[in-house]
Amino acid sequence: MLRSPAFRSFRMAAWLGWQIESNWTDPFLFAIYSIIKPLAAAGILVVMYRVVTQQAFDTPMFAYLYLGNAFYQYVSAVTTGVSWAVIDDREHYRTLKYIYVAPLNIPLYLFGRGVARFLTTSFAVLIIILFGVGFLKMPLALSTIQWPLLIVSLVLGTLMLGLVGLILAGITLLTARHSYYIGDAVAGALFLFTGAIFPLEVLPAYLRPIGYALPITYWLELMRRALVGRVAQAFPTFSALSDGQLLALLALMTLALGIISLVVFRWCERLARERGLIDYTSNY
């Protein structure tokens, strides 16, 4: 027997996830889809911004909004990528029971299944940012990017989103219906509260605590600071906090989320075993 269950769970799930994600008849079509879809999504926002601000693409607000929206693509992709695997294996491939019978680390298996979505989304985010720099005058220069902060934030943020996905995967184990959209639904619901396209100060005061309680808000701010530091710091939300403080806060929140998500997932698993839902197919 080779390697730890944790390593092989993640590695093989990532391989499987990629096989599923890239299972397109025509790779060219897949590439086009991967470019067109995110650009179209960003395009809607850009057009709205253009109409409202009368083409003020060179203001700090545009970079704030554009980058926030670009990185927010990860929220839906990673959370759905992790939680979707439960639906996919249980309802579509009918293999979830064999996965559960195998000596695997299930949370790491689910994380692995989310890797493919992370990779395709990274490609899409890169395209969106390049488009912003090339055609919309976004003030981003390679020389001013804080690469260590970008990499650490991206890794920490992806882990954090994976943990959110794990909670959703647990809920998915217990529900037959509506689980197909759970990742998108959660991402959509949180969009307004995470400062993705406007600072939290725009929200009514009684709604702002929601944004401050969400690690996604801190992560988006860090990503913006890593790419366009001075521009991002012009906004009041986290101006009192240094990059290091923000990073520490994100790390602490991710740690807390890690504990919560594992507890929730194990609890959901226990309930699923009690109710006989591990291999339940609803044909919904």
Add this chain to the structure above:
Amino acid sequence: MTTETHLDDLAIKTEALSRIYKIRGAKKGEMRERVALEDINLSIPRGELFGLLGPNGAGKTTLIKILTTLLSPTRGRAWVAGFDVVRESDKVRPRINMVSGGETSGYGLLTVRENLWMFAQFYGIPSRQAHQRIQTLLEMIGLADRANTKSSDLSTGLRQKMNIVRGFMTDPEVLFLDEPTLGLDVQAAREVRAFIRRWMDENPSRTILLTTHYMQEAEELCDRVAIIHEGRILACDTPDHLKQEVQHEAIFQLLVETEQPLNSLALENLPGVLRLHHQWMNGGLQLEISLAEEGVLPLVIGELERQQAHLRSLQKRQPSLEDVFVQLVGLRMEEVERERGNGYHPNTQE
């Protein structure tokens, strides 16, 4: 003897294992209970091919789900390979594998070989060794020529064979086969049974728990058989010992021709007639009749003549597990399944 001493020698042990499902009732908020397993006590030593025989809905799959850690029992305890299936499920899983029949599970976008290799990796089998095992098993089961076919392009039977290889390739200490030949054609079912037997013969420490509702499969394969009905084990012994329970009976098959409905009650009420089943077959009426002794037969023939039924053939046959089941339950397995509304096709397995 302590529980621990027992567990060393046993592949599977259950103590008063019960499972009750809560089902939504017809009215809103109403919950009903359905007993799927009740007080199951089993001890299966290592190296045994143990059969669980019963109609659909008897509780066979529920038992397998509990033993493979997929389902929690409502009461009682179970151990597999010496470990508690609830408290030590992480120690149970590396030692077991499972194959369910009659389903089309598998990643259809992967080839047969890729599917199997991936599962081998899940179990930590080194890649080269995995490829060797896969090739050997594919050849044994007659699927080698389809190794590079996407599994979505396989027929149900071939997919089932792929799943069987998936279960065997990890060389588990305890293998659970849940209706492994369900849905297979006669030839494929025969090949699978031969494959199972050969695998057991290769290594005497291997254990299989096989569920089936095919009498012949249980009789042909199993060292011991438990007959399960409505969640309870009614009998458990070797097929020969079980059949000895009904050995004292004389069982006859008669084919008669009659133009008017047969009064079967009159036949059943004859002294010495234990059980009677009849069905229309090949233009005649086939009777299967269990008698307390052979001497009762003239009475039966006399009654048939009185009812103007003409005897076309008469055959004495040896008792089978079907007779054991009938003796225990009072109905044939197909009758139980018909009552439950399940599709039972006794002729699909020969």
